Amino acid sequence: MSDPRAVVIRPGVASDIDQLRTIEAGAATRFLATRFAAVAGDEPTPAAVLAERIAAGRLFVATDPEVGAIGFVMARPVDGQGYIEELDVLPAQAGRRIGAALIERIAALAAEQGWPALLLSTFRDVPWNAPYYRRLGFVVLEEAALSPALREIRCRHIAKGLDESARVFMRRDV
Numbered sequence: 001m002s003d004p005r006a007v008v009i010r011p012g013v014a015s016d017i018d019q020l021r022t023i024e025a026g027a028a029t030r031f032l033a034t035r036f037a038a039v040a041g042d043e044p045t046p047a048a049v050l051a052e053r054i055a056a057g058r059l060f061v062a063t064d065p066e067v068g069a070i071g072f073v074m075a076r077p078v079d080g081q082g083y084i085e086e087l088d089v090l091p092a093q094a095g096r097r098i099g100a101a102l103i104e105r106i107a108a109l110a111a112e113q114g115w116p117a118l119l120l121s122t123f124r125d126v127p128w129n130a131p132y133y134r135r136l137g138f139v140v141l142e143e144a145a146l147s148p149a150l151r152e153i154r155c156r157h158i159a160k161g162l163d164e165s166a167r168v169f170m171r172r173d174v
Contacts, residue, residue, distance in 0.1 A: 008063050009102060010061055027071075030091055036123060039162075045086055053075075058075050059072060060105045070098060081116060082115040084120040087099055087120075
């Protein structure tokens with residue numbers, strides 16, 4: 001495995017899309033060992049959505065010189081803040097702080113865009129979900145603090161079959 005310092009975070013490009021979908025599907029297999037195993041069977045983000053985020057400059061890819069693309073993060077504005085829609089790293093690359101580097105890159109984008117905070121939705125008790133994001137400075141938003149836009153995201157998750165009682169929204173100031 002390459003030196004972690006060799007990982008480069010760069011803007012996504014259209015030719016990344018197939019690999020990004022493969023990364024997302026691979027990352028989802030980690031859920032097979034949890035009570036949320038059904039997540040592993042979810043269809044990756046549609047190519048059209050990835051293309052939109054790339055065109056908007058809101059998708060970044062982690063690359064390793066020996067492996068190629070190994071992770072990505074994408075965000076969109078919600079309530080004037082940056083909502084992290086997806087963060088995935090290939091399981092074989094876990095432990096290299098690639099996810100943290102991707103979060104820092106999207107935080108830099110948030111600062112450039114004038115977004116005061118980053119938001120995300122994640123599983124409360126899965127170790128690489130809410131506990132991981134807490135270590136990166138995110139805090140859980142209480143139910144009463146959820147805006148109509150975040151409640152709409154929750155409704156979409158429920159429609160997809162996610163157990164929202166096991167999930168939380170989190171926020172980190174930029």
